[in-house]
Every structure is written in structure tokens, then in C-alpha cells.
Amino acid sequence: MKDREAVILPLLAAGVLLTGWHFSVVWTHTQIFPSPVDVVRGLAELMHKGLLGSYTRDSLYRVSAGYSLAVILGVPIGIILGWYELPAITVNPLIQMMRPISPLAWMPLSVIWFGVSDLAPIFLIFLGAFFPIVVSTMNSVRNVPPMYVQAGRNFGLSPAALFRRVIFPAILPRVLSGLRIALGIAWIVLVAAEMIAVDSGLGYLIIDSRNAGKRYDLVVAGMFLIGIIGLCLDLLVRRTEKLRSVRWGFRTE
Amino acid sequence: MTTKSVAVVAELATEVKVSVRNLDMIFQTDGKSVSVLERISLDIREGEFVCLLGPSGCGKSTLLNILAGFLRPTSGEVTIQGEPVRGPDPRRIFVFQERGVFPWLTVEGNIGFGLFKLPKEERAARVAYYIKMVGLEGFEQAYPSELSGGMKQRLEVARALAVNPDVLFLDEPFGALDSITRLLMRGELLRIWETERKTILFVTHDIEESVQLADRVVVMSARPATIRRVVDIDIPHPRDLSSRRYIELRDGIFEEIGLAHKV
Numbered sequence: 164m165k166d167r168e169a170v171i172l173p174l175l176a177a178g179v180l181l182t183g184w185h186f187s188v189v190w191t192h193t194q195i196f197p198s199p200v201d202v203v204r205g206l207a208e209l210m211h212k213g214l215l216g217s218y219t220r221d222s223l224y225r226v227s228a229g230y231s232l233a234v235i236l237g238v239p240i241g242i243i244l245g246w247y248e249l250p251a252i253t254v255n256p257l258i259q260m261m262r263p264i265s266p267l268a269w270m271p272l273s274v275i276w277f278g279v280s281d282l283a284p285i286f287l288i289f290l291g292a293f294f295p296i297v298v299s300t301m302n303s304v305r306n307v308p309p310m311y312v313q314a315g316r317n318f319g320l321s322p323a324a325l326f327r328r329v330i331f332p333a334i335l336p337r338v339l340s341g342l343r344i345a346l347g348i349a350w351i352v353l354v355a356a357e358m359i360a361v362d363s364g365l366g367y368l369i370i371d372s373r374n375a376g377k378r379y380d381l382v383v384a385g386m387f388l389i390g391i392i393g394l395c396l397d398l399l400v401r402r403t404e405k406l407r408s409v410r411w412g413f414r415t416e
Numbered sequence: 417m418t419t420k421s422v423a424v425v426a427e428l429a430t431e432v433k434v435s436v437r438n439l440d441m442i443f444q445t446d447g448k449s450v451s452v453l454e455r456i457s458l459d460i461r462e463g464e465f466v467c468l469l470g471p472s473g474c475g476k477s478t479l480l481n482i483l484a485g486f487l488r489p490t491s492g493e494v495t496i497q498g499e500p501v502r503g504p505d506p507r508r509i510f511v512f513q514e515r516g517v518f519p520w521l522t523v524e525g526n527i528g529f530g531l532f533k534l535p536k537e538e539r540a541a542r543v544a545y546y547i548k549m550v551g552l553e554g555f556e557q558a559y560p561s562e563l564s565g566g567m568k569q570r571l572e573v574a575r576a577l578a579v580n581p582d583v584l585f586l587d588e589p590f591g592a593l594d595s596i597t598r599l600l601m602r603g604e605l606l607r608i609w610e611t612e613r614k615t616i617l618f619v620t621h622d623i624e625e626s627v628q629l630a631d632r633v634v635v636m637s638a639r640p641a642t643i644r645r646v647v648d649i650d651i652p653h654p655r656d657l658s659s660r661r662y663i664e665l666r667d668g669i670f671e672e673i674g675l676a677h678k679v
Binding site: 310318 | 508
């Protein structure tokens with residue numbers, strides 16, 4: 164019963180939205196907003212030109228590269244900062260200062276540093292994901308109940324075994340939540356990052372369609388693609404939260 | 417009444433297991449120093465069941481943490497079998513309220529947690545034995561979130577017993593349980609103690625609980641905690657909770673703490 168509702172109700176909402184959208188465009192005869200039919204036609208055109216696949220692939224590549232780098236560096240740094248007091252005291256103010264700077268503010272510099280290449284958007288995506296990952300991982304280590312660590316020590320675990328058998332499993336659920344949020348941010352940063360320095364990808368599609376001929380049907384088609392892929396990525400990452408060894412950390416069931 | 421005065425040195429009939437000498441503990445917080453434990457001296461014999469009884473926040477848990485090696489005293493000395501305590505040790509296991517079980521491991525995984533040095537078959541046999549002892553058969557693959565509070569508590573006791581320690585430290589282990597489960601758990605603990613004969617140090621603020629369980633009750637004062645009196649509970653198990661001797665000992669402790677035994 165619940166499962167069926169979880170599929171039918173969202174579809175119903177989407178249907179209502181599409182219908183409302185379609186008729187408001189038709190009735191107002193607006194020229195600056197496409198109807199759903201125009202958008203579908205735009206998507207078909209993109210597919211026909213072979214751009215749909217190649218732009219999506221390029222965007223996914225940039226996000227995976229920037230995001231993976233952020234995970235590979237951010238998780239270990241977060242663990243170190245969560246566990247050892249001195250490094251945390253030393254660099255935490257710096258991190259808290261860097262964090263509110265939007266990755267987009269780095270755009271001018273990244274263009275100078277990396278030129279017209281994939282590296283510029285990858286760098287911006289990395290920045291967008293890195294700080295949230297560091298901070299959430301650090302907090303997850305700090306929030307490990309001291310009892311778990313005491314019990315681990317009591318049973319005679321070496322520091323390495325303590326990390327592997329206690330700290331790591333204890334922080335895993337929170338770290339996964341942090342990774343999921345960071346992936347969302349990476350995907351948001353992507354669009355803006357692709358508006359500079361590159362000539363492919365979904366962000367480029369949006370800015371290029373507007374600049375070259377005011378093709379608002381393609382602009383909205385690009386937005387739609389970004390939304391759909393973002394949803395798929397989130398669903399994919401959420402699946403990890405169902406693993407038995409981390410399920411205890413998610414009390415939503 | 418067979419109560420004895422402060423700093424009782426055990427009779428030499430059985431071996432002294434845990435020895436505490438002139439222990440002081442002072443915490444530094446916000447530039448102020450707070451004295452938590454003052455001149456604690458105590459001997460605990462091998463296989464003895466001792467309750468540390470005192471009001472909430474008096475420092476009895478601090479004392480237990482020092483004995484377990486998690487905290488260092490400001491001054492004084494703790495020796496276990498003649499060896500000074502320098503840190504936590506698998507021969508002496510600390511049992512938290514059920515919150516100490518690892519939620520990412522199954523019942524089996526938790527009980528086997530400390531057995532990483534044993535070969536696989538031996539570990540499996542040990543795990544099975546203790547699952548049976550604490551009555552968790554059928555829940556081997558269950559995760560702690562699927563267990564009741566009492567079951568989690570038994571799981572933590574089983575995890576501690578599995579590594580075959582000499583001493584168990586229990587810090588208000590039944591404090592979070594409902595009163596019926598708490599009564600059942602006391603019976604379980606006594607049954608396990610009678611088969612395994614570990615030395616047990618049990619912290620509680622429940623006078624009835626201490627008189628039901630312990631061979632000796634160490635009555636502590638409010639902070640800074642000192643030992644007010646050590647009471648011998650000379651009633652054989654199973655104890656009749658309406659016997660004259662039980663009521664006499666219990667009321668003696670109520671009086672010692674300065675509580676009118678009336679509601």
C-alpha cells in the first residue's frame with residue numbers, strides 16, 4: 164500500500180504540474196517560456212544531434228572527477244581533524260573561513276590557472292564538495308560515543324584495530340550522509356562551472372542555447388536533464404544507507 | 417549489626433584481588449578544582465561481589481573508571497593482584513549501561529568482539545556458549561536495534577564474559593531498564609556470578625539493589641566521596657527480601673545515608 168502510494172502520488176504531482184505548465188503557456192501566448200511539448204521537441208533535437216549523450220557524459224565525467232578527488236582527500240583529512248585535537252585547533256578556523264566562499268568565487272582564478280580545459284570545472288566541483296565532506300567527517304568522528312572507544316580499548320585493540328573495528332564503523336552512517344549532501348552540492352556547482360572555460364556539458368548547453376539564438380526550449384531541456392540526473396544520483400547514493408552494517412545510523416525507517 | 421568502619425582491610429582468608437590505597441581525585445574545570453574522591457582505601461577479595469553505593473554524582477562512577485584504568489587518580493594507588501593499574505586491560509572488563517554494545521555488529525559479532533586472538537572454531541564455540549548463558553538463542557544474527565533494553569544489557573554482559581576476565585566493572589548496568597526487567601536481570605547476574613565466580617564491582621545508587629546483590633556494600637558520601645561505611649551482607653543467596661535480616665541491613669543503610677525510610 165505504502166509502496167504504491169510512493170510511486171503514484173509523485174507521478175500525480177508531476178502530471179498536475181506539467182498540465183498546469185502547458186496550459187499556462189498556451190493561454191498566455193508567451194514567447195519567453197517554452198511549453199512542455201517544446202521542451203520534449205528540444206530534447207529530441209539534442210538527441211538527434213548526438214549532443215544529449217555527449218554533454219551528459221562530459222558533465223558526469225567532470226562531477227565524478229571533482230567529487231572523487233574531494234572524497235579521497237576530504238574523508239581522511241576529516242578523520243584526522245576529528246581525532247587529533249592539535250591539527251583541528253590549527254586549521255579549523257581556516258576551514259570555517261574558506262567554507263562560506265562560494266566555489267563560483269574561484270572562477271576567475273581557476274580560469275587563469277587551468278585555462279580552457281576540463282580542469283577548471285573539476286577544480287570548482289572539488290571545492291564545492293571538499294569542505295562539506297571534511298566538516299561532516301570531522302563531526303562524525305567527534306560524535307562517536309566515548310563508550311565505544313573505551314570498550315574497544317578495554318578489549319585490548321591496537322590503535323589500528325581500534326580505527327578499523329570501532330571508529331570506522333561508528334562514523335560510517337554519518338559520513339555517508341555527508342557524502343550524499345556533498346554530491347548534491349557538486350552537481351549544483353557543475354552547472355555554473357560549465358558556464359566558463361568549456362564548450363560541452365549540460366551547464367554549457369544552457370548558457371550556449373541562450374547566447375546562440377535564445378533557444379529557451381533547450382535551456383529548459385538542459386534544466387530538466389540536470390534535475391533528472393541529480394535525482395538519479397541521489398537515489399543511487401541513498402541505496403548505500405540500506406546496507407545492514409550502517410542501517411542502525413538511519414532512524415528514518 | 418556487623419557493619420565495619422572506614423577503610424576496611426579484608427581478612428586474609430581469601431586473596432585480595434583489587435586494592436585501593438589513599439585515592440584522591442581532583443578535577444580541574446574552568447580554573448576551579450573540584451575534589452571528587454577523598455582518601456579512598458578499599459580491599460576487594462577474589463570472587464567477591466561488591467556494590468559501590470552512593471547518591472547520584474557522588475563520584476562512584478569516577479572511582480570505577482579509575483579502577484578500570486580509564487582515568488588516572490590525582491594521587492593514591494590502585495593495584496590488581498599486586499600489579500599497579502596503568503590502563504584498560506582485557507582481564508578486567510567494564511560494562512556500561514546497554515549503550516556500550518556496538519550497533520553495527522550482530523549479537524554474534526558483539527559477543528565475539530574481544531575474541532580476535534582465538535582461532536575461528538574456538539571463537540564460534542565461545543560465542544555460542546555465552547549466547548546460551550544469557551539466553552539470546554535465536555537472536556544470533558539480530559542487530560542491537562532489534563533487541564529490547566534487557567536483551568542489550570545481557571548482550572553486553574555476555575560480550576564482557578566471553579573474554580574470560582577476572583574482574584567485571586558494572587556502572588549502574590540496570591539503571592535504564594524498567595523495574596520488572598531490572599529485578600529479572602539481578603537474578604540473571606547472580607546466577608552468572610555463581611557459575612563464573614568473577615570478582616564484581618557494581619556501582620549503583622539503589623539501596624535495595626545493593627543489599628540484594630552484594631557480599632559487601634561500600635556506602636559512599638556525597639561529593640567529595642569518602643567511604644562512610646562498609647556493610648557486610650551476611651545473607652546467603654537466594655535472598656528472602658522480606659526476611660528480618662534483609663530489612664535490618666537495608667534500613668541500616670538508609671539510616672546511614674540519612675534518609676527517613678518513608679515516602
